[in-house]
Amino acid sequence: MAQALVDREEKIDSTRSMRQYLRQARWPLIAVAILIIIFIWRSFGDNAQPVIDLVSIITLTLSFATPITLGALSGTFSERSGVVNIGIEGMMLTGAFFGAMVGALTGNVWLGLVVAPFSGMAVALIHAVLSIYFRVDQIISGTVINIFAFGLTAYLYSLVFTSSDRNTDSGKLPSIEFKIGLAPFQIGLISILAVVLIFVGHYIIFYTTWGLRTRAVGENPRAADTAGVNVFQIRYINVLISGFLAGLAGTYFSLQVVGYFKEGMTVGSGFIALAAMIFGKWTPLGAWGAALLFGFCQGLDSALQSWYGQIEWLHTVTQALPYVVTVVVLTGLVGRSRPPAAVGQPYIKQ
Amino acid sequence: MTVATASSENPALRWLRITARQLGLPLLGIFTALVVGAVVILISGFDPLVAYPSLLKGAFGSASRVNNTLAATTPYIFTTLAVIFAFQAGLFNIGAEGQLKIGALVAAVVGINMGGLPAIAAVPITIAAGCLGGAAWAAIPGALKAFAGAHEVITTIMLNYIASIITGFLVGADGPLRGKNMQTTNPVSVNAHVPTIFDYDGAANSGSTNTPLHWGFIIAIIVGIIIYWILWKTPLGFEIRTVGLNPSAARYAGINVARITIIAMAVSGLLAGMSGAFEVAGNPNYSYQYSDSLGSNYGFNSIAIALLAKNNPLAAIPAALLFAALQSGASQMQFDTVKADGTQLPGDLISMIQALVIIFVAADQILRWLYRMRNKQGTQVVLSRGWGKME
Numbered sequence: 001m002a003q004a005l006v007d008r009e010e011k012i013d014s015t016r017s018m019r020q021y022l023r024q025a026r027w028p029l030i031a032v033a034i035l036i037i038i039f040i041w042r043s044f045g046d047n048a049q050p051v052i053d054l055v056s057i058i059t060l061t062l063s064f065a066t067p068i069t070l071g072a073l074s075g076t077f078s079e080r081s082g083v084v085n086i087g088i089e090g091m092m093l094t095g096a097f098f099g100a101m102v103g104a105l106t107g108n109v110w111l112g113l114v115v116a117p118f119s120g121m122a123v124a125l126i127h128a129v130l131s132i133y134f135r136v137d138q139i140i141s142g143t144v145i146n147i148f149a150f151g152l153t154a155y156l157y158s159l160v161f162t163s164s165d166r167n168t169d170s171g172k173l174p175s176i177e178f179k180i181g182l183a184p185f186q187i188g189l190i191s192i193l194a195v196v197l198i199f200v201g202h203y204i205i206f207y208t209t210w211g212l213r214t215r216a217v218g219e220n221p222r223a224a225d226t227a228g229v230n231v232f233q234i235r236y237i238n239v240l241i242s243g244f245l246a247g248l249a250g251t252y253f254s255l256q257v258v259g260y261f262k263e264g265m266t267v268g269s270g271f272i273a274l275a276a277m278i279f280g281k282w283t284p285l286g287a288w289g290a291a292l293l294f295g296f297c298q299g300l301d302s303a304l305q306s307w308y309g310q311i312e313w314l315h316t317v318t319q320a321l322p323y324v325v326t327v328v329v330l331t332g333l334v335g336r337s338r339p340p341a342a343v344g345q346p347y348i349k350q
Numbered sequence: 351m352t353v354a355t356a357s358s359e360n361p362a363l364r365w366l367r368i369t370a371r372q373l374g375l376p377l378l379g380i381f382t383a384l385v386v387g388a389v390v391i392l393i394s395g396f397d398p399l400v401a402y403p404s405l406l407k408g409a410f411g412s413a414s415r416v417n418n419t420l421a422a423t424t425p426y427i428f429t430t431l432a433v434i435f436a437f438q439a440g441l442f443n444i445g446a447e448g449q450l451k452i453g454a455l456v457a458a459v460v461g462i463n464m465g466g467l468p469a470i471a472a473v474p475i476t477i478a479a480g481c482l483g484g485a486a487w488a489a490i491p492g493a494l495k496a497f498a499g500a501h502e503v504i505t506t507i508m509l510n511y512i513a514s515i516i517t518g519f520l521v522g523a524d525g526p527l528r529g530k531n532m533q534t535t536n537p538v539s540v541n542a543h544v545p546t547i548f549d550y551d552g553a554a555n556s557g558s559t560n561t562p563l564h565w566g567f568i569i570a571i572i573v574g575i576i577i578y579w580i581l582w583k584t585p586l587g588f589e590i591r592t593v594g595l596n597p598s599a600a601r602y603a604g605i606n607v608a609r610i611t612i613i614a615m616a617v618s619g620l621l622a623g624m625s626g627a628f629e630v631a632g633n634p635n636y637s638y639q640y641s642d643s644l645g646s647n648y649g650f651n652s653i654a655i656a657l658l659a660k661n662n663p664l665a666a667i668p669a670a671l672l673f674a675a676l677q678s679g680a681s682q683m684q685f686d687t688v689k690a691d692g693t694q695l696p697g698d699l700i701s702m703i704q705a706l707v708i709i710f711v712a713a714d715q716i717l718r719w720l721y722r723m724r725n726k727q728g729t730q731v732v733l734s735r736g737w738g739k740m741e
Contacts, residue, residue, distance in 0.1 A: 086503065130709070130713065130716075134713060134715050134716055134719070135715065136709070136712075136713035136715070136716070137712075137713070139442060139503075140657055140708070140709075140712050140713060141709075141713075143650075143653055143654070143657070143708075144705050144708050144709045144712075146650070147650060147654055147701060147704060147705040147708070148701070148702060148705035148706075150701055151698050151699070151700070151701025151702035151703075151704070151705060152701075152702055154696070154698035154701065155696050155698040155699050155701070155702060157696075157698075158696030158698060159394055159693075159696055162696070163693040163694065163696075164693075268507065268511065271503075271504065271507045274503075274504060275504045275508070278501070278504065313519065316515055316516070316518075316519040319515050320511070320512050320515045320516070323508040323509075323511040323512050323515075324508075324512060326504065326505075326508045327494070327500065327504075327505050327508045327509070327512075330494075330498075330500040330501065330504055330505060331494050331498040331500045331505075332498070
């Protein structure tokens with residue numbers, strides 16, 4: 001009875017937070033809408049470029065948003081349970097490497113896809129033990145994870161591939177292709193998976209007992225403990241889920257886009273994902289919205305390049321756009337967005 | 351771990367004992383990291399007894415090697431001090447890399463135009479320009495944090511990317527500041543060159559790959575002492591550390607937290623910019639010009655060094671030396687350590703050892719657990735608790 005009551009209140013609360021999110025994010029959303037209108041208008045200009053522009057922008061947005069989406073979801077799980085995870089970048093890199101390595105060694109890209117999330121999970125286990133059992137400062141632990149993962153992947157890469165003439169090609173995951181009118185629409189498997197996982201994550205965090213406990217542990221671990229929730233278990237498992245998702249995000253770079261591993265190939269996406277998580281107010285749907293905004297900015301650069309290829313400074317502007325948008329968004333929002341109350345604090349059982 | 355009552359003890363002895371105890375755990379941590387590294391080397395099928403001696407030889411094996419290692423230490427000391435200064439105010443500055451780049455570029459632009467001035471004026475002006483560039487770039491996240499609550503971890507990382515895009519454009523193919531070659535500016539005027547202390551084989555003029563040691567090294571040590579003095583012996587330092595420990599309490603005590611936040615970030619950026627300026631004006635490996643490859647990974651490495659130094663500006667100097675030594679010894683290690691089939695030990699092992707060193711030194715509760723020490727509650731480095739509510 002009481003449980004049902006709590007659940008209902010939580011449901012109301014989550015729809016309210018969604019509405020609030022839409023209200024607060026109205027300026028970025030309006031900006032995106034205006035840009036889309038410009039693109040449609042531009043599509044019917046003199047040099048009759050068909051709807052392709054719009055379709056390719058959507059494709060690019062979804063594609064570029066993929067690792068950020070998964071990374072932000074990864075961060076949401078960890079931080080909702082009260083553990084800051086700035087090691088997402090390192091976990092992504094680990095996933096990218098192990099996915100590509102297994103793919104290349106076995107010649108089966110699917111095996112790579114299966115192994116990668118678990119490699120991210122293994123790294124997350126280090127983070128969990130350090131920050132939950134040893135109560136190491138979580139920012140230090142995350143920084144160490146990032147440096148360690150960079151070294152580990154580069155080391156193993158040289159050991160396995162550089163010193164021998166093994167094939168580094170892991171193969172690529174399939175993309176789904178179809179046509180909208182004349183325009184080909186192509187979307188990678190991981191990108192579809194990311195969207196599905198966002199909704200699964202939203203359901204888990206806001207509509208299951210597990211999610212309720214996770215949020216309780218992130219807000220007030222002492223109270224949750226008193227109510228009989230195993231704080232340590234909840235935190236360990238959520239950090240592992242976080243590692244799993246980050247490892248999966250890594251496969252986007254190696255298995256989806258290029259089909260091989262390159263040192264440091266995640267190029268800071270883990271950090272952009274953290275920004276998306278904050279922008280999305282620690283909710284999966286919000287994080288997805290933010291990730292789409294970042295993806296759109298990156299997609300814009302790629303799309304504009306073919307139009308204004310000659311003008312160097314314009315390219316510079318669009319290149320910097322995702323990062324500038326992140327800063328602007330944080331500046332406007334963080335004052336009003338509230339992290340889980342217990343995030344970053346190790347729990348000591350009494 | 352016996353705690354002697356020290357009331358009747360000779361102060362000099364007491365100081366020595368405390369220092370030894372403070373040094374003991376970090377040294378044990380470094381040792382443990384090397385042991386774990388040795389296990390990794392063994393598992394990979396190489397001989398750690400070949401790898402480690404050649405690492406040492408690569409870093410300190412000859413006069414020119416020592417020279418190179420010390421020269422590589424110089425920029426790390428500055429950027430580590432930058433990270434530490436911000437840490438003391440409770441700010442996690444990941445943006446040292448971007449601040450270094452902006453500082454270096456500004457220093458190069460000013461240094462190019464120093465032809466008419468004597469060296470005694472040209473060098474300080476060039477370095478000061480770099481400092482101002484770095485400080486201005488770092489003041490942006492400082493102000494964003496102080497006035498809008500934007501978390502500096504994210505904003506400094508974003509500003510790193512923005513800095514590298516801007517500098518990349520300015521010295522790019524059609525960039526307005528581009529020199530003879532792409533990705534670089536023109537060299538700074540000879541008057542603005544930082545004089546060398548020790549030039550092993552005349553590298554400054556001969557174009558050898560060795561790096562002469564310039565006065566930046568001495569200045570880095572002096573700056574380290576000054577930063578220590580500011581943080582622990584001045585009212586400003588007291589305010590900075592109070593804000594770092596507890597912003598709410600600091601505000602209640604009448605400290606202007608916004609002002610301290612901006613000052614701390616600006617000084618942090620100033621130090622990072624100084625690092626870049628000295629590289630441009632003092633390091634012939636970059637041909638005395640701004641180069642876009644300057645400073646990559648310095649931001650993250652200096653965070654690592656700052657953790658290793660446990661946020662102490664004086665400890666930053668040996669910690670930076672350790673990191674630089676590991677890096678400059680790496681290629682010798684890779685070259686010497688070979689399997690029977692000719693495979694070399696990848697030099698990237700060093701990054702893993704660095705990560706292990708940080709975790710064992712910055713979080714010594716693991717060491718205490720590992721060696722079954724009785725007192726489990728070690729001194730912990732606490733940087734930040736979560737994302738920090740701005741109220």
